[in-house]
Amino acid sequence: MKSKSLLILLFSIKILSAQTVEPVTFSLNTKDKGAEIKPTMYGLFFEDINFAADGGLYAEMVKNRSFDFPQNLMGWKSFGNVKVQSEDAPFPNNPNYIVFGSAGHKDKNTGIENEGFRGMGFKKGANYRFSVWAKKMDTDDSQNIRIELINSNNSRIGSVDLLIDSDEWKKYEVILQAGQTDPKGLMRIFFTSGGYLCLDHISLFPENTWKGRENGLRSDLAQALYDINPGVFRFPGGCIIEGTDLETRYDWKKSVGPVENRPLNENRWNYTFRHRLFPDYYQTYGLGFYEYFLLAEDMGAEPLPVVSVGLSCQYQNKGEHCHVAIEDLGSYVQDALDLIEFANGPVSSRWGKVRAEMGHSEPFNLKYIGIGNEQWGNEYPERLEVFVNAFREKYPEIKIIGSAGPTVDDNRFKHLWPEMKRLGTELVDEHYYKDPNWFLNNAARYDICDREGPAVFAGEYACHVPGRANNFYSALCEAAFMTGLERNADIVHMCTYAPLFAHVDGWQWRPDMIWFDNLSFVKTPNYYVQQMYAQNPGTHVLKLTRDNEIIAGKDGLYASAVYDANNKSYILKIANTGDQEVSINVELSGLSKRAKLTLGECKEFYNRNLEIENRIEEPFNIVPVATFPILKGNALNVKLKRQTFGLYRIDL
Ligand code: AHR
Numbered sequence: 001m002k003s004k005s006l007l008i009l010l011f012s013i014k015i016l017s018a019q020t021v022e023p024v025t026f027s028l029n030t031k032d033k034g035a036e037i038k039p040t041m042y043g044l045f046f047e048d049i050n051f052a053a054d055g056g057l058y059a060e061m062v063k064n065r066s067f068d069f070p071q072n073l074m075g076w077k078s079f080g081n082v083k084v085q086s087e088d089a090p091f092p093n094n095p096n097y098i099v100f101g102s103a104g105h106k107d108k109n110t111g112i113e114n115e116g117f118r119g120m121g122f123k124k125g126a127n128y129r130f131s132v133w134a135k136k137m138d139t140d141d142s143q144n145i146r147i148e149l150i151n152s153n154n155s156r157i158g159s160v161d162l163l164i165d166s167d168e169w170k171k172y173e174v175i176l177q178a179g180q181t182d183p184k185g186l187m188r189i190f191f192t193s194g195g196y197l198c199l200d201h202i203s204l205f206p207e208n209t210w211k212g213r214e215n216g217l218r219s220d221l222a223q224a225l226y227d228i229n230p231g232v233f234r235f236p237g238g239c240i241i242e243g244t245d246l247e248t249r250y251d252w253k254k255s256v257g258p259v260e261n262r263p264l265n266e267n268r269w270n271y272t273f274r275h276r277l278f279p280d281y282y283q284t285y286g287l288g289f290y291e292y293f294l295l296a297e298d299m300g301a302e303p304l305p306v307v308s309v310g311l312s313c314q315y316q317n318k319g320e321h322c323h324v325a326i327e328d329l330g331s332y333v334q335d336a337l338d339l340i341e342f343a344n345g346p347v348s349s350r351w352g353k354v355r356a357e358m359g360h361s362e363p364f365n366l367k368y369i370g371i372g373n374e375q376w377g378n379e380y381p382e383r384l385e386v387f388v389n390a391f392r393e394k395y396p397e398i399k400i401i402g403s404a405g406p407t408v409d410d411n412r413f414k415h416l417w418p419e420m421k422r423l424g425t426e427l428v429d430e431h432y433y434k435d436p437n438w439f440l441n442n443a444a445r446y447d448i449c450d451r452e453g454p455a456v457f458a459g460e461y462a463c464h465v466p467g468r469a470n471n472f473y474s475a476l477c478e479a480a481f482m483t484g485l486e487r488n489a490d491i492v493h494m495c496t497y498a499p500l501f502a503h504v505d506g507w508q509w510r511p512d513m514i515w516f517d518n519l520s521f522v523k524t525p526n527y528y529v530q531q532m533y534a535q536n537p538g539t540h541v542l543k544l545t546r547d548n549e550i551i552a553g554k555d556g557l558y559a560s561a562v563y564d565a566n567n568k569s570y571i572l573k574i575a576n577t578g579d580q581e582v583s584i585n586v587e588l589s590g591l592s593k594r595a596k597l598t599l600g601e602c603k604e605f606y607n608r609n610l611e612i613e614n615r616i617e618e619p620f621n622i623v624p625v626a627t628f629p630i631l632k633g634n635a636l637n638v639k640l641k642r643q644t645f646g647l648y649r650i651d652l
Contacts, residue, residue, distance in 0.1 A: 021555070021578075021580045021581070021582050021583075023582075023583040023584070023585060024546060024555070024557070024582060024583070024584050024585070025546065025584075025585045025586075025587060026544055026545065026546050026551065026559060026584055026585070026586045026587070027544070027545050027546070027548075027586075027587050027589060028542060028543070028544050028561050028570065028572070028586055028587065028588045028589065029542060029543040029544075029545075029589055029590050030542060030563070030570060030588050030589065030590045030591055031589070031590025031591075032542075032543060032590070033540040033541075033542065033563055034489075034490070034540055034541035034542060034543060035489050035490030035540065035541045036489070036539065036540055037486070037489040037537055037538050037539055037540060037541060037562060038231070038489065038493045038494070039231045039302070039537075040231045040232040040301075040302050040304075040368075040493055040494045041231055041485075041486075041489060041492070041493065041494060041495065041537050042228075042229075042230065042231055042495060042496075042530065042533045042534035042537055043230040043231050043232030043233060043234065043301060043302075043304075043494055043495070043496045043534070044225060044228065044230040044232070044233050044234065044299075044301065044496055044497075044500060045234045045238075045459060045460060045496035045497065045498040045499070045500055046233065046234065046235045046236065046237075046292070046500050046501075047235075047236065047237035047238030047239075047240060047498070047499055047500065048236060048237065048238075048240055048267060048269075048283055048287075049237070049238060049239075049240070049269045049499050049502075049508060049509055050269075050499060050501055050502035050503055050506065050507040050508055050509060050512060051117060051278075051281070051501075051502075051503035051506040051507070052499070052500060052501035052502070052503075053236075053283065053286075053287045054117070054281075054282065054283060054284050054286065054287070055116075055117030055118070055503055055506060056117075056218070056221065056501050056503055056516065057217050057218055057221050057222065057287060057501060058217060058218075058284075058286050058287035058291075059205050059206055059209045059210075059216050059217055059218045059219075060203060060204070060205060060284070060286055061116050061117070061120045061121075061128070061187070061204040061205065061206070062075075062114050062116065062187065062202055062203055062204050063075035063114060063115065063116060063117055063280065064076065064114075064280075064282070065201055065202050065203050065284070066091070066094040066096065066097075066200060066201050066260070066264070066284075067084055067096040067097060067098055067200070068094045068095070068096050068263075068264045069264065069280070069282055072084040072096055073112075074280055075114055075115055075116075075280060076112050076113065076114055076115075077112065077113050077115075078098075078111070078112045079103075079109060079110065079111055079112070080100075080101075080103035080108055080109050080110030080111060080191070081100065081101035081102060081103050081104065081110045082098055082099070082100060082101075082110060082111075082112055083098065083099045083101070084096055084097070084098055084099075085097060085098070085099050085198070089200065090133055090169040090200055090201075090260070091133075091200065091201065091258075091260045091261040092261070093254075093261045093262065093263040094200075094201070094260065094261065094262075094263060094264065096200075097133075097198055097199060097200035098112070098198070098199050098200070099137070099196055099197070099198050099199075100145075100191040100196065100197045100198075100199065101191075101195075101196050102191075102194045102195065103191075109190055109191070110190070110191040111145075111188060111189050111190040111191055112188070112189055113150070113186050113187060113188040113189070114186060114187045114202070114204075115186050116185070116186060116187070116518065117503065117506065117518065118184070118503065118505040118506055118518070119152070119182075119183060119184030119185060119186070119505075119518050120149075120184070120185045120186055120187060120204070120518060121182070121183045121184075121185070121517070121518025121519035122149055122151070122157060122158070122178035122180065122181060122182050122185045123178060123181050123206075123519065124178060124179065124180050124181045125177065125178070125179075126177070126178055126206060126207070126208065127175050127176070127177050127206070127207035127208070128149065128158070128175065128176045128177070128178065128204055128205065128206055128207060129173060129174075129175055129203075129204070129205045129206075129207050129214075130147050130160070130162075130173065130174050130175070130176055130187075130202075130203070130204050131171060131172065131173045131174075131201075131202075131203045131204075131205075132145075132162075132171070132172050132199050132200070132201065132202045132203070133169055133170065133171050133172075133199070133200040133201045133260065134164045134169070134170065134172055134197060134198060134199050134200070135164070135166060135167050135168055135169045135170065135197075135198050136164050136165070136166065136167050136195065136196070136197055136198075137167065137195065137196035137197065137198060138195060138196055139194075139195040139196070141193070141194075141195065142163050142164060142165045142193070143163075143164040143191075143193045143195055143197045144161055144162065144163055144164070144191075144192040144193040145161070145162050145164065145189050145190065145191055145192060145197070145199075146159060146160070146161050146162075146189070146190045146192050147159065147160050147161075147162060147174070147176060147187065147188075147189050148187070148188045148189070148190070149176055149178050149185055149186075149187060150185055150186045150187070150188050151180055151182040151185050152182050152183075152184040152185060157178055157179040157180040157182065157185070158176045158177055158178045158179055159176070160174050160175070160176045161192065162174050164197060169198075169200075175207065181519070183517055183518045183519045183520075184518065187204055189202070200260075201260045206218070206219075210222035210223070210295075210298070211298065213294075215259050215286060215291070217287070217291070217295065218516075220516075220520070220521055221501070221514065221516060221521055222295065222298075224514055224521060224523065224527075225295070225299060225500075226298065226299050227531065228527070228530055228531045228534045228535070229299075229300075229531070229534045229535045230299055230301040230534055231301055231302065231494075231534065231537065232301050232302045232304050232368075232494050232496065233292070233295065233296040233299060233301040233302070233303055233304060234304040234305075234306060234370065234459065234496055235289075235292040235296075235303075235304070235305060235306070236250050236252075236255075236289075236292065236305070236306070237250065237268075237306070237373065238306075238373060238460075238498070238499070239268050239269075239313050239315075239373060239374070240267065240268045240269070240283075241306050241307065241308050241372075241373045242268070242308060242311060242312050242313040242314075242372075242373055242374075242375075243268050243308070243312055243313065244266070244268045244270075244271065244272075244312070244313060244316055245312050245316075245317065245322065246308075246310075246312045246322070246323070246324065248265055248266045248267075248268060249308045249312065250265070250283075250307075250308070251265070251308075251335070252288070252289045252305065252307065252335065252339055252342075253335060253338070254285055254288075255285035255288025255289050255290075256288050256289055256290050256342065256354055256355075256358065257354060257357075257358070259284075259286050259288075262284065262285035262286065262288060263285070264282050264283065264284060264285075265282065265283040265285060266281075266282055266283075267281040267282055267283050268313065269281055269508050269509075270282070272508060273508050276507070276508050278506055278508065281506075289305065289339070289342070290355065290358045290360070292305070293343060293360075293364045293366075294360070296364075297364060302367060302368060303343070303364060303366055303368075304368045304369075304370060304401070304494075305339060305343075305366070305369060305370070306369070306370030306371070306372075306373060306401075307332075307335065307336045307339060307369065307370070307371055308332060308335075308372070309332070309371050309372035309375060309380065309383045309384055309387065310323060310324030310328075310329050310332045310383050311323045311324070311372065311375050311379055311380065311383065314374070314375060314376060314377070314379075315374075315406075320379075323379060323383075324383070326382060326383060326386065329383060329386050329387075332387075333386060333387055333390045336369065336371065336387055336390075336391075337390060337391070337394055337395070338350075338351050339351075339366075339369070340366060340369070340394075340395050340398060342354060342355050343355070343363065343364040343365075343366035344363040344364065344365060344366050345363070346363075347361050366398070367397075367398065367399060368398070368399045368400075368401060368427075369391075369398055369399075369400060369401065370400075370401040370403075370429060370459075371384055371387045371388075371400060371401070371402065372384060372402070372403045373403060373429075374403060374405060374406040374431060375403050375405065376405040376406070376412035376415070376416065377412070377415075380403065380416065380419075381402075381416070381419040381420075381422070381423060384402055384423060384425075385423055387400070388400060388423050388424070388425065399426040399427065400425045400426055400427075401425060401426070401427040401428070401429050401457055401459075402416070402419075402420040402423065402425035402427070402428050402429065402454070403416065403428070403429045404416045404417055404420070404428050404429060404430045404431075405431075406431055407431055407432060407433070408430050408431070408432050413430075416428075417453075420453070420454050421452075421453040421454065424454075425454050426454055426455065427454050427455045427456065427457045427493060427494070428454045428455075428456060428457065429457045429459035429460075430456055430457070430458055430459065431459060431460040431461065431498075432458070432460075432461045433460070433461065433462055433464055434461075434463065434464065435463070435464055435465070436463055436465060436473065436474065436477040439463045439477040439478060439480065439481040440477055440480055440481070440553060440558075440577060441553070442481060442484070443480055443481050443483060443484040443552045443553060443558050444484055444550065444552040444553070445484065446484055446485065446487075446488035446491060446492055447484065447487065447488060447550055447552065449488075449491065451490070451491055455491050455492065455493040456491055456492045456493065456494075457492075457493060457494040457495070457496075458485060458492060458494070458495035458496070459494070459495075459496055459498070460496065460497075460498035460499075461478070461495070461496075461497060461498065462474070462478070462497055462498060462499075462511050462526065463475075463477040463478050463481075463511075463526075464511065468510045468511050469510075469511065469611065469613055470510070470511040470512065470513075470515070470524035470525060470526055470613055470614075471525065471610065471611045471612060471613050472525045472605075472607050472609070472610055472611070472612050472613075472622055472643075473610035473611065473643075474511060474525070474526060475524070475525035475526045475528065475529045475605070475645075476525075476529075476575060476577060476605075476610070476643060476644075476645055477577070478497070478526060478529050479529045479532070479533075479558075479573070479575045479605070479645040480558035480575035480577050480645075481558075482495070482529070482533055482560075482573075483551070483552070483558045483559055483560035483573055483574075483575060484552060484558070484560070486533070486538075486541065486560040486562065486573065487541060487544075487550065487560040488541075489541050489562075490541070497513050497526060497530050499512045499513070500512065500513050500514060501513070501514050501515075501516065502514070502515050502516070503515075503516060503517065504516065504517045504616060505517065511524070511526065512524070513526050513527045513530065514527055515615075515616065516616075517616055520616055520619075521616070522614045522615060522616050522619045523614060523619070523623075524613070524614055525605070525612075525613070525614065525622055528605060528622075528623060528624050529605065529645065532573070532603065532605065532624060532645070532647050533573070536562075536564070536571050536573075536647060536649065537562070537564075538562025538563055538564045538571050539562070539563060539564055539565040539566060540562060540563045540565065541560075541561075541562055541563075542561040542562055542563050542570065543561075544559055544560060544561035544572070544586075546559075551574075555578055555582070556576060556577040556578025556579075557574065557575070557576055557577075557578070557582065557584075558574070558575040558577065559572065559573065559574040559575070560572075560573050561573070564649075567600075567651070568651065568652040569600050569649050569650060569651045569652060570588070570649070570650045570652070571647065571648070571649050571650075572586060572636070572646075572647070572648040572649075572650075573645070573646070573647050573648075574638065574640060574645070574646045574648070575644070575645045575646075576640040576641070576642060576643060576644050576645075576646075577643060578642060578643070579642045579643065580642050581639060581640065581641050581642055582639075582640050583637065583638075583639050583640075584637070584638045584639075584640055585635055585636070585637050586635065586636040586637075586638065586648075587634065587635050588634045588635065588636070588650070589634070591634055595634075595652060596652075597631060597633075597634065597650050597651070597652065598631070598650070598651045599628065599629070599631045599636075599649075599650060599651070600648075600649030600650055600651040601626070601649050602626065602627045602628065602629060602646070602647065602648045602649060603624040603625065603626060603627060603646070603647045604624065604625060604627040604640075604641070604644055604645070604646045604647075605622070605623075605624040605625075605644065605645040605646070605647075606625075606641050606643070606644040606645075607621070607622045610643060624647075627646065629648060631650065636648060636650060
């Protein structure tokens with residue numbers, strides 16, 4: 001009995017000593033404002049991977065709406081008399097359409113149904129805009145179709161009839177209301193008259209899109225992006241810029257103009273992982289460059305398009321024959337130059353006119369362009385040089401972003417950095433998909449790096465924990481690492497987590513910042529860390545030290561501080577990655593005598609379970625919560641629980 005009590009006592013002492021640690025003091029020099037933090041510092045990287053565009057952010061609910069997938073009826077089931085045809089098509093870039101004919105008996109039916117993107121999500125009471133291009137054939141009579149929304153029990157939950165009255169191709173539109181909520185419904189169309197009827201570009205959008213736009217975005221997902229407050233928006237990827245081969249690279253010119261005539265492209269992520277094959281993954285380009293620019297504008301973020309440098313994905317293609325020969329780069333360079341005209345040119349210019357016809361006569365004020373994604377070897381700089389020379393001559397004001405290859409610190413990276421300096425790109429795009437130790441051990445990588453030459457764009461990064469989960473620990477390591485990005489904002493001008501989106505039923509790659517199904521979505525812990533930074537970017541770096549040293553890992557602590565000239569406040573970001581609570585006194589020096597500090601909004605992001613994740617069914621397992629540290633005179637006392645990321649605002 002006695003020895004049991006002793007054991008309990010020893011155990012309690014051990015727990016107590018594990019929970020307490022000597023208080024530490026941080027010094028915050030408020031007087032000497034450091035580097036300016038670029039408004040682009042915290043942003044978003046968008047790529048059409050994991051069904052992020054078609055089937056995701058792009059609100060179109062019909063898969064293969066123009067029957068131009070190589071298997072023409074992929075995504076559709078037909079019944080009765082349905083044929084695919086291409087003569088006299090209304091949209092030459094999408095040449096196929098279907099023809100309904102009578103099923104030949106009064107009790108038989110002709111029609112088709114579309115499965116959507118792993119189902120269609122319907123919300124009870126919500127309106128859906130059905131549209132179709134159609135013409136009747138060989139008859140003076142009007143023709144009819146009935147459109148039905150079907151739930152996952154195969155019952156009708158919405159229906160409307162549509163009359164087709166012209167024998168010329170014409171667009172018809174009608175609104176349907178869903179009588180039930182169902183994440184995995186489908187749409188069925190019956191031919192309800194005789195004769196023949198041609199149909200193309202069959203489309204269904206929720207009426208409630210982001211900003212109510214017709215060719216719009218899912219409002220919940222776009223809102224989640226907006227709520228981050230991104231400073232820069234990189235699009236359209238990623239590897240899809242390069243394509244599986246040159247033919248399937250992202251070609252921005254195909255992604256603008258009337259949506260019906262934007263040609264289909266095979267998504268580079270269609271075949272990439274054999275163990276997660278999605279052979280129905282095509283890009284309609286419905287979410288194209290115009291829509292990307294608009295979204296950037298809506299979010300108040302600098303647009304950052306990335307274009308092909310004439311190299312197809314180097315992972316998938318070896319040898320010169322897969323790439324564009326240097327002497328043949330002309331059209332690729334012209335495409336990149338024309339993009340500047342599309343974004344910024346006057347309406348009298350060829351591409352400025354296209355933009356204006358799409359609804360935006362004002363320029364988008366594009367300032368940056370990325371050329372090439374994860375490229376390497378000599379193949380890259382020798383091609384990039386051709387682009388750089390052309391841009392310096394025609395658009396010297398545009399900032400060019402070059403690539404440092406697929407990962408940091410390897411031979412490809414070491415080869416490319418001097419090359420980017422030689423070419424004089426303004427920024428270099430670095431990617432790191434690394435484990436937690438790498439993130440923690442690299443928090444000071446930019447404190448000790450060469451400050452001559454291009455700035456850094458941390459263009460793709462994510463902490464990969466075992467199982468590649470979007471768990472709290474991965475987000476905590478990212479938060480700790482990002483203190484180093486912030487502290488070095490003189491050379492790090494942008495950073496974007498990647499990838500951004502994943503459909504729960506159609507993903508190739510994880511972790512991802514936002515997961516969604518056809519009706520809802522979830523913000524991962526990684527989302528919240530990005531948001532905490534992007535909503536509190538500050539304007540100038542401040543010197544924050546512990547014993548005159550930067551705070552980048554000692555005792556598991558990582559920290560940075562900024563001044564926010566817009567709101568007149570100091571913002572501290574502190575990550576405690578250790579397993580003990582720490583009492584931190586932050587002493588502010590250099591304040592004027594008249595300064596009167598008050599506590600601003602402070603938040604902590606914490607959970608005892610480092611492996612916790614948010615899921616669609618449990619979206620709020622972990623969210624940042626308000627906290628109220630003690631501010632006394634010119635000192636802030638923070639009791640930072642073990643494994644916590646804290647954000648503290650002190651207002652002047
Ligand atoms: O973010 C997913 C992929 O990772 C990107 O397409 C590519 O640039 C990188 O390899």
